[in-house]
Amino acid sequence: MWQSVFSLVMVTLTIKISIPYILAAIGGTFSERGGVINIGLEGMILNGAFCAVLATWYTGNAWAGVVAAVIGGVLTALIHAVVSIRYKADQIISGVAINLFAIGITKFILKMVFHSSSNSERVVGLPFWKIPVINKVPVIDTIFSTPLILLTLIIIVASHIIIFKTSFGLRLRSCGEHPQAADTLGVKVNLMRYAGVLISGGLAGLGGAWLSLDQHQFTDGMSGGRGFIALAAMIFGKWTPLGATGAALLFGFAEALQIQLQSAGVKIPTQFIQMIPYLLTIIVLTSAIGRAVPPAADGKPYEK
Amino acid sequence: MVREIAIEMRGITKRFPRVVANDNVDFGVYKGEIHALVGENGAGKSTLMKILYGLYQKDSGQIFIRGREMDISSPSVAISQGIGMVHQHFMLIPPLTVAENVVLGQEPRKGKIFNDTKKAIQDVERLSKKYGLKVDAQAKVQDLSVGLEQRVEIIKVLYRGAEILILDEPTAVLTPQEVEELFNIMRSLKEEGKTIIFITHKLKEVMEISDWVTVMRDGKVAGIVETKKTTKEELAKMMVGREVLLRVEKNPPQIRGVVLEVKDLEAVNDRGLSALRGVSFKIRAGEILGIAGVEGNGQTELIEALTGLRRLIRGKVTLWGKDITNASARKILESRIAHIPEDRHKRGLILDYSVENNLILGSHYRPPMTKGPRLNFKKISENALELIKRFDIRPADKEIQVNSLSGGNQQKTIVARELSRHPQLLIASQPTRGVDIGAIEFIHRKILEERDKGEAVLLVSAELSEVMSLSDRILVMYEGKIVGEVEPKKTSESDLGLMMAGAKSSDQVIRQSGDREFPDTPIS
Ligand SMILES: Nc1ncnc2c1ncn2[C@@H]1O[C@H](COP(=O)(O)OP(=O)(O)OP(=O)(O)O)[C@@H](O)[C@H]1O
Ligand SMILES: [Mg+2]
Numbered sequence: 001m002w003q004s005v006f007s008l009v010m011v012t013l014t015i016k017i018s019i020p021y022i023l024a025a026i027g028g029t030f031s032e033r034g035g036v037i038n039i040g041l042e043g044m045i046l047n048g049a050f051c052a053v054l055a056t057w058y059t060g061n062a063w064a065g066v067v068a069a070v071i072g073g074v075l076t077a078l079i080h081a082v083v084s085i086r087y088k089a090d091q092i093i094s095g096v097a098i099n100l101f102a103i104g105i106t107k108f109i110l111k112m113v114f115h116s117s118s119n120s121e122r123v124v125g126l127p128f129w130k131i132p133v134i135n136k137v138p139v140i141d142t143i144f145s146t147p148l149i150l151l152t153l154i155i156i157v158a159s160h161i162i163i164f165k166t167s168f169g170l171r172l173r174s175c176g177e178h179p180q181a182a183d184t185l186g187v188k189v190n191l192m193r194y195a196g197v198l199i200s201g202g203l204a205g206l207g208g209a210w211l212s213l214d215q216h217q218f219t220d221g222m223s224g225g226r227g228f229i230a231l232a233a234m235i236f237g238k239w240t241p242l243g244a245t246g247a248a249l250l251f252g253f254a255e256a257l258q259i260q261l262q263s264a265g266v267k268i269p270t271q272f273i274q275m276i277p278y279l280l281t282i283i284v285l286t287s288a289i290g291r292a293v294p295p296a297a298d299g300k301p302y303e304k
Numbered sequence: 305m306v307r308e309i310a311i312e313m314r315g316i317t318k319r320f321p322r323v324v325a326n327d328n329v330d331f332g333v334y335k336g337e338i339h340a341l342v343g344e345n346g347a348g349k350s351t352l353m354k355i356l357y358g359l360y361q362k363d364s365g366q367i368f369i370r371g372r373e374m375d376i377s378s379p380s381v382a383i384s385q386g387i388g389m390v391h392q393h394f395m396l397i398p399p400l401t402v403a404e405n406v407v408l409g410q411e412p413r414k415g416k417i418f419n420d421t422k423k424a425i426q427d428v429e430r431l432s433k434k435y436g437l438k439v440d441a442q443a444k445v446q447d448l449s450v451g452l453e454q455r456v457e458i459i460k461v462l463y464r465g466a467e468i469l470i471l472d473e474p475t476a477v478l479t480p481q482e483v484e485e486l487f488n489i490m491r492s493l494k495e496e497g498k499t500i501i502f503i504t505h506k507l508k509e510v511m512e513i514s515d516w517v518t519v520m521r522d523g524k525v526a527g528i529v530e531t532k533k534t535t536k537e538e539l540a541k542m543m544v545g546r547e548v549l550l551r552v553e554k555n556p557p558q559i560r561g562v563v564l565e566v567k568d569l570e571a572v573n574d575r576g577l578s579a580l581r582g583v584s585f586k587i588r589a590g591e592i593l594g595i596a597g598v599e600g601n602g603q604t605e606l607i608e609a610l611t612g613l614r615r616l617i618r619g620k621v622t623l624w625g626k627d628i629t630n631a632s633a634r635k636i637l638e639s640r641i642a643h644i645p646e647d648r649h650k651r652g653l654i655l656d657y658s659v660e661n662n663l664i665l666g667s668h669y670r671p672p673m674t675k676g677p678r679l680n681f682k683k684i685s686e687n688a689l690e691l692i693k694r695f696d697i698r699p700a701d702k703e704i705q706v707n708s709l710s711g712g713n714q715q716k717t718i719v720a721r722e723l724s725r726h727p728q729l730l731i732a733s734q735p736t737r738g739v740d741i742g743a744i745e746f747i748h749r750k751i752l753e754e755r756d757k758g759e760a761v762l763l764v765s766a767e768l769s770e771v772m773s774l775s776d777r778i779l780v781m782y783e784g785k786i787v788g789e790v791e792p793k794k795t796s797e798s799d800l801g802l803m804m805a806g807a808k809s810s811d812q813v814i815r816q817s818g819d820r821e822f823p824d825t826p827i828s
Contacts, residue, residue, distance in 0.1 A: 167411040167419050174397050174408050181395035184359065185409035185460075186380035296398070304359070 012142045018252030020207035024230030025244035027203030034196025035176035037299040039095025042227025043102030048073040048208025050106040053218040056123040073205015081197040088301035120218040159241035176295030179302040232281045238292040254280040310335040310499040316365035325351040327523040338500045340510040343520030344740040346710025357389040358382040388466030390457040392473045398446035451482040468499045480801040507536040544742040557776045560589035563760035569619035579605040581784040592761040594775025602784035611643045612636040642727035646734040652718040655707035660688035695720035712743040733764040782806045
């Protein structure tokens, strides 16, 4: 049994499970670094997943699905941005509303287009890339032959650079910490906040595309709480892309462990095994090591 | 010699929902001068400057920069016109470095999008050297003292090439030495031909540094005078509209038994670092014990520990011999310890509540403010009307939200509430920060009245003249310890300032006041 737990399969499984967590958690990082809490990640993932299948089904091209997922995520985020930045509404409530809205609209269109209340038709997935030498190395080959994993890798690094090494990143962070100060220096606070929220929507949408295209179909409510785990990963990762990635991998590992233990037929009631990822989330969030300070103006509408 | 006019504001009017903050204000500054802008709390000084800096939009009037009419629609426009502002409440971002704070909004770049961190650091170091504003460009702002933060603010302004600098109450939080350093910097900026607008409540500073003074009262200009042709008394009268006592007069203390005794207090600050390292002292009824110290040397944590807002790791606090170590804030309040907190927004007021409701905080849960399970609105309203009258809170409107009061009136609201508890110990922390001379006089008189009634008063203030003039004894705090005790009459402000900065050892202090380090004050 331990063999199956610490195997290459386990590593690839962990990576695959972690992808949507990573993407959404980094998305959350962009949003909250700019000062807008994004509880709506869950809904953005769901809408992204649905848009991916819808566009793929109509065009027969999964790449069109990926693009549609990002657009779907961004549009969903736009609602959150307008409500919480333009109208300064409570960001938690707006986020919750986004989640409920996503459940409703995906169900509705699912029924309309696919005449089913549980799942869509099957669609094609993304192609695998065949790269000569690398193809022989396990794990590495999964990363490099799966386009979205590779893309995620690039996003992780790029996000780190954007947030910490560019002037955009510096300005974004300043808006999340002290928007008044940023304003007095001529930084356009609302513009930066819009950017943060929309980027988060795009990334969460991409995470959704991974989910649905990997399964070649959309199933109702398939985001399954991932947006919330991503939020936990973002916090545990101290609002940094690299930290969020690490935390997301940890959560992914816990889930992979649960799957492996279950299939290995361990004599623990499955309900307990299924708790592992959530227990881990709670433990991590309450542990002293994980204590992190959010951006100071996170969640506070900016008023002059 | 015809002097060039740097700024002219003509007929500026700015209305807020309840007040006219600026009422047809004319304001002008020559190039290369230091122009002081003074006036009571709420006179409209900050508002006028925020309009000049593009943070607020005027309702009417004209602004001329170097003779050209300008529409300053945002801070970016002001910055591009060479106007820089150091705000009354610092505009720094604590988790970012000094260099990042300075360049934000105008970052030097590598290529099109990447920050050139190295260049940013070099730029800060260059400015810091040129103007003697010593500060570590790579330090995080959250680790700096207030004095250093001030320097960062000035560097920020200079980095943007400002020719006209607005300094809104820059000295409110500085030690005398830091004020002197700031003045030297201001003088060298002036020599370079830069123009400085300087807001302060301290007339001594106005007399020392400025060339001209504009006095505002109630949103209008009450006078423009040349500094060398006026006096502090005249300025005070112009500001307040009546004679002001610039000195406090006090009777000798009538000291009785020990009210509060603290022993070996130890506590950590919010970042988990040691903040109190064995603090011991006693306060007796009928005396004012002053604690002097530069901000961040443990005073905040000490006050919080005494008022039940922070846990003590070690040590003992007794009130009339009764142990109240780590008692809850409510229990402490009920033992009649009143607290004027240093941060009036964070601890003292609920900004969205009315004056009337703020005035009952802390007694809101028991009679006479309640009647059974309900609030006793009649009593609450009576209480408010009485306190507003007795403490001269303006405007005299119990329904008004506290956040639309000026700083000085917010402070009076807190003082009124705390003194209405009839405390046996009053803990007053920075009781007059950012408050105008009229209100200072008033609050000082109230604190002295409490002492003369036989209460014990613990006064913490970074404002030296305040500690010196009110206290009967002064303890100096440095790095979480009491480093000495002095008698105000036998010590000079500059000596005390040096002790606060840790430059004088406690030995020197003790020799000076002829006392031991933790004197066992006799119980009379
Ligand atoms: N944003 C605002 N909304 C409503 N009223 C305001 C606002 N800003 C200032 N005021 C009001 O305008 C008046 C002038 O305020 P301002 O801050 O300019 O005074 P000030 O002279 O700078 O006082 P202080 O010495 O306390 O800093 C006050 O009555 C204040 O209550
Ligand atoms: Mg002001």
